Amino acid sequence: MNDDITSSRESTAVGNTLYFPIYSPDDLSTPVGYYEDESTLLPAQSDCIFSGAVSFDYNDEQESFESQITVSGSCSASLNSVTGGSGAYACSSGYGYSKEEGVDEGYSGLAFNICQTPCEAYSGKGAEDLDYL
Secondary structure (H helix, E strand, C coil): CHHHHHHCEECCCCEEEEEEEEEEEEEEEEEEEEEEEEEEHHHHEHHHHHHEEEEEEECCCCCEEEEEEEEEEEECCCEEEEEEHHHHHHCCCEEEEEEECCCCCEEEEEEEEEEEEHHHHHHHHHHHHHHCC
């Protein structure tokens, strides 16, 4: 809900942090994950840059999330980058955007277009070479 977003915002010396639940459009009563980010204000441009994560599949025993989508971008951009992922979203890339169509009143929509490259494509000699960069 928008109230969750507003109440989670905390100001830092250089920007803001957010942490709020993510709901499926099919069930607005139980969160399916959580979004968190940090942003840095760019006062000369009245904009900010951010990096964040959308975490899913909470494991009670390990007290951690098993899947994650990482994102980054500009606060004024209409599309922002999916920069990676883990678990069910391993090796993801793509983009995310705010969505208004089909979103219930009092909620903000967030959508992702994700491409997943098999992680095996990065194993072997090429991955070993990266250790030396």
